[in-house]
Amino acid sequence: MSLAATGGGLPRVGRRGALVLLGGCLTGCLTGCIDTPLPPARLGINAWVGYDPLVLARDRRLFDGGVLQVVELATGAETQRHLRNNLLDAGALTFDEVLRMRDNGLDLRIVALLDTSRGGDVVMAAPRIRQLGDLLGQAIAVEDSSVGTLMLHRLLEAAGLAPGDVRQVNIEATLHLQALKAGQVAAAVSYQPLAGPMAAAGFRPVFDSRQIPGQVLDVLAVRHDVLQSRPAAVDAMLQAWQRGLALLMLDPAGAAESLSVGTDLSLAEYRTVMKGLQFFAPDESLAALSDPASPVLQGAREVGRLMTRLGMIRSEPDWTRMVDTGPARRVIAAGLR
């Protein structure tokens, strides 16, 4: 009688099954063990009040801090810098900033529209500038960002001046007040809440985004590699926005009370500023991005053409490669369930 038949070993089929099972268990164990924990995805924002729903969601712990980390940076330029330095996975940026970064080679994808400025971006001028024509020959402080350039361009168009009629001074937004106070510049292209202290210091707005509706658009831009490797984190970003925005709409007073802290704005000022913003919920964002004829996209295309004409970007963007509505669809679907 053979050894195998006498139970000297497992039956042949059993042995093969056991071998396969052992290999599977080993592979599974190895796979599980190799599951390296990832740091939370970092979403960079600047002090722009239009991004405060994300701040509200962070402060109220409306998302998992192990998955998403919302980092408040000083300016949008710093956000762009950290994006380029690969320290951020996503950023809340203006549309024109996204176009410039993509034109520079950074593969960012717009996953959601956050808000559009309706007075939040403003040009603050010294008291001596009584009308726009007085800016002729004056120095204007502009942050080295596209939205500042866009606002300045629209300002000059409104004043009937040429770019050469004024002297553009690149100063970060947080230093504009100092430059104004020092008389270094006659006007500064700023935004809320940085414009609030300027107004408190005696400077007055001469031009704002209400005069160029739909052209100052804030979006959530995500690195393309992060979109592919960490879709859950991207979804968490949208959910954080959604939940923060919902809380903001649900309790505007309470939200304003907690968010106004540290903005150097009073509660009333803060609420006033908030009225100059139009927030996009994820479904609204998805609808706007999915409809090529939507006014938002029309305005965005206009900005693109303008930037191309101004030489700020080399070519008009490819909209199909710049927008990814997948995360918004997943979040909406998850919210419906």
Next chain:
Amino acid sequence: MSRRPSLVSLPGRWMAPLIMVLFAVLASGVNFLSQLRTLQADVVEQETRRLRERLSVEQSRLSFLSTLEDAQQVRRIIGGLGLYTGMQSAYLLAPDGRINASIIRADIGRGFDEVMAQMPAPARHPELFAADRMGIQVRLLEDRTTLVGVAPFAGDRRLVTLVDLTLPKARLRSTLVTEVVRESFLLMVLAALLALLMHRLWFTRASRLVRTLEQVGDGQLQARAALSGRDELASIGNEVDRMAQRLQAQQTELRYLGSLVARSPVVFVEWSPEADRAVRFVSASIEQWQHSPRDLVSRRLSFGDLVHPDDWLAVWSQSEHHRVHGPDEYRQEYRLRTGDGRWIWVEDRSAVDRDAEGRVIGITGILLDITVQKEAQLAQREQAEQLRLFYDLPFIGMAISSPESKRWLQVNDRLCDILGYPRDELLRMTWTEMTPSPDLQNNLALLQQMKDGLRDSYSMHKRFVRKDGQLVEAEIEVRAVRDAQGRLLRLLSTVQDVTERSRANEALRRQTQLLEQAEAIAGLGSWSFDPGRASRSGGPDSSTATSASTRPRARRATSRRTSPWCIRRMWRRWPLSCRPAASPARPTAWSSGATPTWGRSGGSASACARSPVPTAATGSRARCSTSPRCAWPRRPWSRPMPSWNSGSSSAPSSCWPPTANWRPSPTPSRTTSRRRCGASTATASCCRKTMPSGWTTPGAPIWSASAAAWPRWGCSSATCWPIRAWSADRWTSRPWSCCRWWSGCWTSTARTSNAWAPGSICRRCSP
């Protein structure tokens, strides 16, 4: 009984790689645990250093901005600390403990104690957040997952940070696990490769070897492993092949032997050493006894039941004796019942098989049917017993002696009585040392002829010296026992004591002599007449009957009528053949000289003239006739012959041999006819006697006369007795010198010159 699991429960081709994998995993696990502890300490140290460096940078930057008292800018810088990996919280505390800036905007303006109360328990210790004027302090909380960094600023402000080490530790652990898993995977791959290599090089061949062994174990001895290589496995395979080859050869031989055994009358049996002697094995050859081996092995049939009940106890006792006390090999004979009910005798050569410790492990036996031999043996024993009884008959002495040493090898009681020796003493002696001369020389001569192959038997009359010194006369008959090559092995002898008979003969002779002397003195004659014999044989008719008187023609009818058969012959009337006066022991002290004395009463003068009797002065023919001074020497083979005596008292002393050295020679046989002759019994069957075996006389027996008793003394045994002649210094036997009735005369065929020439005399005596 359940088997306990062990390392050998699995085949080696599975066990070896499994052990290698287990060793790989174990080694990786130990390595993992060893490195994990070290790396966790490294993580704390590394993160501490990084935090200290970051705080140092931020301390410088914030110190510059705080002097400008740009709260907005400071808040943005503090908020930007969130980029630092693991930075949970960052608080810029005012001297009063209020939070000027924080990553969490909602915490701005709150008291740090309030915020600290919401922290995890290990962090709820104010002293952890106390600033040290000496510089940046980094502390590890008790949970070892959080670092607390405190950077002091001018104006008792301080920057407090909490860094979570969970992620760095997890990532480091993940890295370590990845490394360990990679190592384990690599080790397992190597183990698998090694296992595959071992499988190819070892286990495949081992499986082949196992299959070969299984086949060999199943009896397929032609199976061969034929493993190539020179390693240990190949060596084992070669040895297995050699073993199988040897076993195959042995199997062939065993089969051949088995066939031989099956065809042979031998039966092999193996019994258990237990009391029941159960049969473990029995060869198929037992079927010759109509028994089935299966019946015996399966105990349907007990071997003890086959043994004859009368033999079983002895068989069992002997077997037990050898089993307990040895020796281990023994032989038994007993009866065994066959399948058809017959009883056969078997010879059982058994052997007790023992192990190294001497314990009996079995008993084997070789059984052989010896019924024929046994019956022959029994018959032979019975015959031997009969022979022994016959041998021990008290009528005749019998002996077996060695032809070389002449020693008695076997004697019967009668011979012991004859010779007067006890058996034991007699068996230590030789017959030569109790045989006197010249009988000894005669006997040795006959023995030499027997050794030379000239004869197979002989008879003689001889004397033996008894233990008491007396001489005993005997007639012996000796026969040779030879082997297949004709070599003389034994001598079978019969010895008959004839002393009394000799004495009687002597007495009769003396009486006859006295009668003749009386007749001579008285001038009387006497004759006997046998008309039947005379007419039949053509001998002297009745009218010419012998007479002792000087008138030979005288007749005495009355005497003829009344005389018995054997009446002395009248020498004058009928010339007799010259007969040797010699006896087997020729007297040497005869007074008439060294040669036999011849004398006649009325015979030829030349015959007497030839007689070298010293008494020749008076020994002339006439003198012999008229004065028979020469006497016949005694004839030991016959009744006393008539003697020529001078009648004087001195005659015997001069012609008669001294009786001291005289002994009669043996007669050929004892016959009643002879006795009748001697007793003169009137019967026609006198001297009916056949030729004694060994006699070389050609032709028919010389005498077969029955009624014709002519010549009377010629019918006696002496007539045909081998005549012995004195040749040189010894007696020689003349087997052919037998008297025959030839041409109307008794004559002898002997032609011996140095003795006597009876032939011529006889012829001359013929009519």
